[in-house]
Amino acid sequence: MRLKIGDLAKKAGLSVRALHHYDAIGLLSPSQRTEGGARLYGRDDLIRLHRIEALKRFGYSLPDIKASLDGQFADAPLLLLQRQIAELDAQASRAQRLGRHLRYIVDMLATDGETTTTDWLNALELMNMVQKHLDDDEFDALLAAGPESMPSTDPAWSALIDEVREAVQRPLPTDSDAAVALAWRWIRLVVRMTRNDPTLAAKLMTMQLDEPRAPQLVGITAPMLAWINEAFVHARCALFAKYLGAAQMREVRSRQFAMMNSRAWPALVGDLRAQMEDGVDAGAAPVQAIVKRWQQLFRDSFCGEDKVLEARVLDVMMREPDLQLGVGIDDALLAYLHQANFAGHGVIAANAGPKPSALMVATQRAAHQLLDRPLVLDDPVALAVLGATEAQAVHDNIDRFRHPASVGLRSSVIVRSRLADDVWAAAIERGVRQYVVLGAGLDTSAYRHPHAAGRIFEVDLPATQAWKQARLREAGIALPPSLHFVPVDFERVGLAEGLARAGFDADAPAIFSWLGVTMYLDEAAVIDTLRFVVDCSEGSAVLFDYALPLSSLPPILRIAMEQMTSQFAERGEPWKSFFEPDALVETLVSLGFGHCTTWTPDDLNQRYLSNRTDALLLGETPTRLVLATV
Template sequence: MQLKIGELAKRAGLSVRALHHYDAIGLLSPSQRTDGGARLYRRGDLIRLHRIEALKRFGYSLPDIKASLDDQPASAPINILHRQIAELDAQASRAQRLSRHLRRLAKMLAAGSETLAIDWLNTLELMSMYQKHLNENELDTLFATGPDAIAPMDPIWDELVVEVHSAMREGLSSESSVAQELAWRWVRLMTRTTNNDPALAYKLMKIQTAEPRAQQIVGITAEMLVWIDESFAHARCTLLGKHLNPAQMEEVRRRQLNEKNRREWPTLALELRAHMQAGVEADAAPVQALVERWQQLFRESFCGDDVVLEVHVRDALNQEPDLQLGVGLDEALLAYLHKAHIVGHDLTPIDAGPKPSALIVARQRAAHQLLDRPLVLDDPLALAVLGKAEAQDLRNGLDRFRHPMSKCRRSALVVRSRLADDIWTEAAERGVRQYVVLGAGLDTTAYRQHDTPGSIFEVDLPATQEWKRAHLNEADIRLPQSLRFVPVDFERVSLDEGLTRAGFDPLEPAFFSWLGVTMYLDEAAVADTLRFIARCARGSAVLLEYALPVSSLPPMMRVFVEQLMAQFAEGGEPWKSAFDPAELAQMLVTLGFSSSHTWTIDQLNQRYFANRSDGLQIGTTPSRLTLATV
């Protein structure tokens, strides 16, 4: 049997042109040609054609069909089947995504948006542009559904773009209050639209600047993005201004309006986030390099080498959550950044002797003697009590104590010790002859005050006291006659029992300092100790430091404290308690204290850090100091 091309086309339901194409690509060539060149197809050609059409109906490509029918080794049937399955899966995924996008569009149309009804073809065109520039995950993010999701063609975006256009046409300065309010709304919307993905935000911005049709459809122009960026810088400055004096504010504004600095932040945040999401350890060299860049950019963007200004700015960042607003910034990234910064800083665990927390306090008191002038806490024994090796290590690594974060921590630590000194001095002048240092650690009060009247009782863990006594002996520091060591584990031996054995008289008034300890005890142990103090003679008092609930802290401080808690937990000192100030005040009354006073950060800064030029002051802290009197 022989068929001419026209007859074959009719039987197969194909066009002659299609058969010509098959011949041209070697998919189906006639078995014979006439002397005049006419194509003649035989039975074998007809069978091959049926197979070609069958494979086409299953969606195979013509090259795969040819390879399969020609029985080429590289195109075994199983390979072709797998390729076809993958292609069909991809088609299904694209179809599902297109279906979701169209359903969203239909829902928006059904909601009665007249503008969208008119411009629905523009919306489809915009969707097509997004599909060209974004990957599948980014498209899913952009067109996610849910109460917090905002698509880029949502009417709320249209309204905001119209308002920004109007403000720019009116010639409103990017410094105006209207511009700043629009900038806050813009950044919050962008954060929701991108689900806080900085890479997606960057791509959307590039689409708007690179695609003329995107500008025409959405209305967002390159000039608008610049205006919003400047307005957002002014908005941040307005918030910072609440915490800075006029001269400081001008310096910060000059730096914030530097376009180069503003351009670098998103890229840096994106790089750091990529390492975090990849699970790179915080102490890895690439992460540490990014942290160094972050610190340098921070100084360039806010304060330069002005250490006082840097402290004020960092405190403002802790107190104003909106200053952390920006696509790509969230608590997870800030925690990762903070962990990378403090790796190896001040938290070196040791197997014996003082707990890591006690050693941190002692190091900071010693660093204060070497770095800060004038001294808030004059402690000539602070270095000696560390021991020769530790003291030399501190001298060699002083630079880590110059960082503003370390300064803020040191400020709080030296102030609480100085406050305890001052209150003890006042108590002694009133005739109080017993001073109890609860959780004494490496405190040096007794050794600095040999002429103190009465007795000083140092209460701490037995291992800590043994280590301390060895270092005191090594440093040739004489033990004063007034000193009494009281080895007590607060959760195993009662304070009453330990103090009684050391000669404490509960019938005589006493001053107790309890600093940096309560957060490591459970609430029941804290209450038991306070109950004992409340039963002491009238005129007794306790200077108490306690942690605030983490949930009550500003976001930046919460990140810092959670990271700090994790570090201490790794060192065997988990935080176990925290107190709301009002609830603690009521608890003190219930336990039997007649009065209590809590110092604010401003009061302590005014009392101990007024008119300093070295940036030493207390910033936002996770703890409070309260004096409770019996």
């Protein structure tokens, strides 16, 4: 049975014109024709037409249907299904975006109460203007923030825009307290609106400046943006001025104003975030290249080649989290940046000595002897105690100790060691003749003061002490007669028993130095050791440092320490105990200590690091020092 085109059209529910089109594109051609040229369709043609219509109902295009039915794709059914799924997903995404767009406009109009035709047209014009300057993802991010975050509809924005307009018209000086307050309010609203995306913020600013109708629709003019930009630089400089001297502030202020209109920071932050979101290892070459750009831009923005100023600016950054506002840095990106810095400069020693932490501290003391003048801690055996291989590595890689993270760590290490020396010297003046170094590691107190009166007891694990003594023998360094090694495996021998075996006099006062240890012990072990000290003779004391709760640290420092402690844990030395300063003093008093002396970083800077021309500085630190006296 053969059907003419009209009959086939009726049975199939198609138009004759559609069948003509199918024939023209080679999708469905009749298997026969009459002598007069009329089309005749047979059984195979009907089967093909049925398949065509079935695939059309699934949404396939006519070219895809033809390719499939003609056998051009060996895996045509699967390929077509995959392509159709992708197209449906894209259609759904477009529909969802359109729905969000329309709901956003409805919400915008609803916030103003009664809606006029002008309101409607202005809302549409503003949305179309925004879409011209943003890609789909950026536009979605803006929609997600909600219409209440837009300057044209948010009451907070509207009030602030009016205040800034009035400030520009007065004019209000951009360095006044009132202007600075307006700048902080402005940047916080921008961060909320853009979800802390500086690239999005920059594009919206470009739109505001380039689109002739934007000032009328939003209310923000180019002079207002220039005024708020200048006020924001003054706002940032006001935070720096709390910590920097006059000459340092002149340098920072000059550089901040020179960079005021630069978009280098948003671009650089965007590049780093792209690497992070792509899962690129922080030690990979592209990330390390960004880190180098970051360091150069930091110097250009704040300090030039002045290492002292660089250290102080970094410290201010730790203390003042508001300095990160508007830069686009969040916790995840900060963690990635710190990881990249560690990977690039080897701040944590990678090769094993006694323990990674002990070797790290010892290498910083050694680097101090080579790099820093004047010396805070004069340590003639600092390099020798490392052993020949490690000492040579310090010489060969000395530049890594100039990195700000390394300088900050070294500042902490040498200041606490110098403080311990001073506490011991003061105790000798009072007649104390016993000095106990708990968790000594590669401590060199006995060699820095070989002729000090009394006896020095170094307490540590047997393996650590054996390694240390071997390095000293290799270097030809004789043990001072005052030194007594106390190898203690705390799973088998208690501290009291170990010290007694070494000749410690429990009836005489002693000074205990316990540096860089408590954070690796659980709280119960720390308290047990403190109980031992408090039971010693009157006049005894313990100088120790302890870790602050990471959650209490400023954001930048907290994230850096989370990175560092994670690396410690991977190497078998997790931090286990943390103490609040006031609560710890209460604990010490309850244990029986009669007096506690504490120091802030500023106290120690004034005592040991004032008037230096290098970058040594105790900034915001994750640890504190306390001297508890019996």
